[in-house]
Amino acid sequence: MSQAQTTSTRSSSLGATLGAIGRHRVVWPLAALALLFIVDFIISPSFFNIRIVEGRLFGSLIDIPYRAAPTALVALGMAVVIGTKGIDLSVGSIVAIGGAVITWRIHAGDPHLLILFIALAVGLLCGLWNGFLVAALDIQPIIATLILMVSGRGIGLMINLLYGGTDPSFTSPLLQGLSTGHIGYIPTRLLVFVFIFALLWTLLRRTALGLFLESVGGNTAAAYLTGINARMVIFSAYVISGLMASSAGVILTADTHTSDPISVALNIELDAILAVVIGGASLGGGRIYLGMTILGALVIQSLTTTILTSGMPPEYNLVVKAVVVVVVLLLQSSNFRSLTLSILARRKR
Amino acid sequence: MTETATARIEMRGVSKIFPGVRALDHVDLRLEAGEVHALMGENGAGKSTLIKVLTGAVRRDEGEIQLDGKVVEIGTPGEARALGIGTVYQEVNLIPTMSVTKNLTLTRQPRKFGMVNWREAREVAKARLKRLNINIDVERPLGSYSVAIQQLVAIARALDDDTRALVLDEPTASLDANETAMLFNIIRDLKARGLAIVFITHFIDQVYQISDRVSVLRNGRLVGTGKIADTPPLKLISMMIGRELEKTALRLVGNAKTSDAPVVLEAEGLGKRVTMQPFNLKLRAGEAVGLSGLLGSGRTEVAKLIFGALKPDTGRLELGGAPMHGSSPGASVRAGIAFCPEDRKAEGVVGELTVRENIVLALQSKRGWLNRLSRSEQERLAAEMIKALGIATPDAEKPVGQLSGGNQQKVILARSLVAGPRVLILDEPTRGIDVGAHAEIVTLIRKLCGQGLALLVASSELDELVAVSDRVAVLRDRQMIGEISGADITRDNIVHMIAGAKS
Structure with missing residues (x-):
């Protein structure tokens, strides 16, 4: 009797442990990533190979983070905004405006280091605008940022006209080096990414800003009554998002060394939102998961890479992406999991 | 008819x-x-x-x-x-x-x-x-x-x-x-x-x-x-x-005379159109003042006007002899006023955040965003409060939204206490709390007053006010109609006053 009891307790505690693992937020996106890698390996057995070509690392495992970096930067900013129960649809347009300004100033002959800071200042300005609309004027975030989303690419085209707009391409050893160069064996943009991530993490987690952002997103009235300046906190989220988008803009613009406001970073806001959601955050606000957001961006990029390496026509990309995203979200939904479990249990009986 | x-x-x-x-x-x-x-x-x-x-x-x-x-x-x-x-x-x-x-x-x-x-x-x-x-x-x-x-x-x-x-x-x-x-x-x-x-x-x-x-x-x-x-x-x-609660709770007061203690907070002619008629109120160090009145009489409004959660359009507020400049929860928290709201779900806890994060929120807000409390400091404060208030939670990292209502109420109280206020405003502090926890909270309130904290308690429970208050300010129809103090604080006197001149 007592032995049977011990066994049942042990097995139930094992079940509880497994349940706890299943509930931990890192598991499902990681599982999705692993699954994609396995598919890739089956399609192309050389998937995990990493070679050194022309003095730099080369291979799918480098290529995926390399291509994911700009989206991941945008997604990190998005994670902050979503943490405050907001959303920033204007990130793609901020990239476009940044690219146009970079090209314009290069044509005007500014020093390239200065242009780097000008590009970031443009993102800051865009973030201030969004923050002003949302925090000071109380406009719903989706509408407030839609304004810049719609107008931003047009503004980019207008900036292109400032230097005639005939030849929007440029060369810049500094900016192109940041985007497509490498330091040692490692692509520079990955180092840039790690640097910016460290800055953002420090800003959020080594000061109390992260806690304030999350408390305002979780319950604005309660945060306000503990003395937190909720408006300033929301304002700061949009400024951070603008800065992150413009840093992604530098990488993307230098990559193609041209200003193409119509199609640069098209739909990047959707990929960023997906990355945040795959990372386990709720659009209802209240939680910011920086590391998980990067994982989300990697899942999205791996998916694109997988579709390309599989030889499927690229037209399938968007639909397959949608299917995978739905699956990941279903796995994360505790409602769905308990539903499946109860159906399985009924079958067994 | x-x-x-x-x-x-x-x-x-x-x-x-x-x-x-x-x-x-x-x-x-x-x-x-x-x-x-x-x-x-x-x-x-x-x-x-x-x-x-x-x-x-x-x-x-x-x-x-x-x-x-x-x-x-x-x-x-x-x-x-x-x-x-x-x-x-x-x-x-x-x-x-x-x-x-x-x-x-x-x-x-x-x-x-x-x-x-x-x-x-x-x-x-x-x-x-x-x-x-x-x-x-x-x-x-x-x-x-x-x-x-x-x-x-x-x-x-x-x-x-x-x-x-x-x-x-x-x-x-x-x-x-x-x-x-x-x-x-x-x-x-x-x-x-x-x-x-x-x-x-x-x-x-x-x-x-x-x-x-x-x-x-x-x-x-x-x-x-x-x-x-x-x-x-x-x-x-x-x-x-109702009268069935007549078995008047043991009065815990009988404490030292507070009438000559320094005035910590003084409201003069504080009011807001339609919301609350101008009122005067003084709080002395170590004193517990109750706000009594029927629902809708202006209890919560008085508390929120003093805290700055409602912006007064007349009158002024002094804290420790110095006038308060501007009225906002932020300014109040920094000046040493803490507020526990009545509606814990809508205005109290941040459900997604953990017990620890909720407890340190007001203190962190007082210190500003640059001066972050270290993780170990946060854990120490949370552990202290969980023990002192008997918050029933498996650990400090559980999201507050998953706790029972009474425990959420304690977390809000803990948050206010951790900020080390000079004035504590409690709006319905014991609503939805079981009897044992109720007594703990009342005892804790008295202890804090003994240490010089000035307390303002808005409550619909007359017995609670009788038990904790040194003075009771009585409200009717959004007006402060009078005060009762010392031995005169009884259910009957409060009810008489609420009923007013018509009795």
């Missing part, structure tokens, strides 16, 4: 059980034709449920309803309306962006060839308003009119030619004195036409102005019904608050 054998509406033995709560327990209610019948009771007494049973919004479990002597079944609001029972709910359920015409004809638009006939709709709307002697432009959006007019439009919508009874749930809650007088004229007119009118309000004065009879509910039971002329305010309030 025409007292006849058959009442307009007679509800007999009505019961309603919600999961875990007996909302109505064999309640009888008799409404005569041509009377205004006030329905009184504190929050949760069962007023709303009773009204919803009458208007078909809630299905009763037991009892029967008679209308002019005939037993009727009222299953839906539509059926109630067809029987001639009109209702105006507390939350005006009209659409402010639509025209008055559209609001008045929303449920039954006159049609012509299958299309809405707007010309006729306008005439219908005008005719409906005419019944109440209102003449306004029916094409303007409803939201462009004052709240009073909107209220009247809501009444106009509830009235048909054959309406026999009208239910008004707190119609005067957001009206000023003139608007209320206008509404009362219309109610008197409807009464003269033979309607039975149910009037729900928290304003005692208004009950005496307009009602013929009054029924009082408490904890789902009918406490009594009587002519208003035979029911003085004191009796009415005693009926509402």
Whole structure:
């Protein structure tokens, strides 16, 4: 009797442990990533190979983070905004405006280091605008940022006209080096990414800003009554998002060394939102998961890479992406999991 | 009033059980034709449920309803309306962006060839308003009119030619004195036409102005019904608050004299239009001051005006002898005032954040975002508070939203205490807390006062105020009407004061 009891307790505690693992937020996106890698390996057995070509690392495992970096930067900013129960649809347009300004100033002959800071200042300005609309004027975030989303690419085209707009391409050893160069064996943009991530993490987690952002997103009235300046906190989220988008803009613009406001970073806001959601955050606000957001961006990029390496026509990309995203979200939904479990249990009986 | 054998509406033995709560327990209610019948009771007494049973919004479990002597079944609001029972709910359920015409004809638009006939709709709307002697432009959006007019439009919508009874749930809650007088004229007119009118309000004065009879509910039971002329305010309030708790809780006070302690906080003429009449209040170090009054009397408003969560438009506030500049929760928290709100779910806890994060939030806000408390410091504070207040949680990293209500309340208290305030404002500190925790919190409050903390407690529980307060400020109808201190603080004295001059 007592032995049977011990066994049942042990097995139930094992079940509880497994349940706890299943509930931990890192598991499902990681599982999705692993699954994609396995598919890739089956399609192309050389998937995990990493070679050194022309003095730099080369291979799918480098290529995926390399291509994911700009989206991941945008997604990190998005994670902050979503943490405050907001959303920033204007990130793609901020990239476009940044690219146009970079090209314009290069044509005007500014020093390239200065242009780097000008590009970031443009993102800051865009973030201030969004923050002003949302925090000071109380406009719903989706509408407030839609304004810049719609107008931003047009503004980019207008900036292109400032230097005639005939030849929007440029060369810049500094900016192109940041985007497509490498330091040692490692692509520079990955180092840039790690640097910016460290800055953002420090800003959020080594000061109390992260806690304030999350408390305002979780319950604005309660945060306000503990003395937190909720408006300033929301304002700061949009400024951070603008800065992150413009840093992604530098990488993307230098990559193609041209200003193409119509199609640069098209739909990047959707990929960023997906990355945040795959990372386990709720659009209802209240939680910011920086590391998980990067994982989300990697899942999205791996998916694109997988579709390309599989030889499927690229037209399938968007639909397959949608299917995978739905699956990941279903796995994360505790409602769905308990539903499946109860159906399985009924079958067994 | 025409007292006849058959009442307009007679509800007999009505019961309603919600999961875990007996909302109505064999309640009888008799409404005569041509009377205004006030329905009184504190929050949760069962007023709303009773009204919803009458208007078909809630299905009763037991009892029967008679209308002019005939037993009727009222299953839906539509059926109630067809029987001639009109209702105006507390939350005006009209659409402010639509025209008055559209609001008045929303449920039954006159049609012509299958299309809405707007010309006729306008005439219908005008005719409906005419019944109440209102003449306004029916094409303007409803939201462009004052709240009073909107209220009247809501009444106009509830009235048909054959309406026999009208239910008004707190119609005067957001009206000023003139608007209320206008509404009362219309109610008197409807009464003269033979309607039975149910009037729900928290304003005692208004009950005496307009009602013929009054029924009082408490904890789902009918406490009594009587002519208003035979029911003085004191009796009415005693009926509402109840006497079974008379076994007065042991007074924990008897503490040192605080009357010569330094004044920590002083409000002078602090007030806000419509919300709260200007009031004066002093808090001394080590003193606990209670705020007493019925629901809607301005308890929460006084607390929020002092804390800066409501912006006062008159008066001034001094803290430790220095005037407070600007009024916002941020400024108050930095100056050393902490506030525990009444509605813990909407204004208290941040459900997604952990117990630890919730506990350190106010202190962190006081220190500013750059001066972050280290993780180990946060953990120490959280562990201390979990132990001191007996917060039942497996660990400090559990999201607060998953704790029980009483424990969430303790987390909010812990958050305020951790910030090390000089003045602590508690709005309904023990609502929804079990008896054991209640005693712990009261003891803790007394201990803090012993250390020089000034305390302001707004509470609907008289026994609680009697137990903890050195002084009690009494509120009625959004006015501070007086103070009681020392040995004079008894249930009876407070009730007398709330009842006021009319007793």
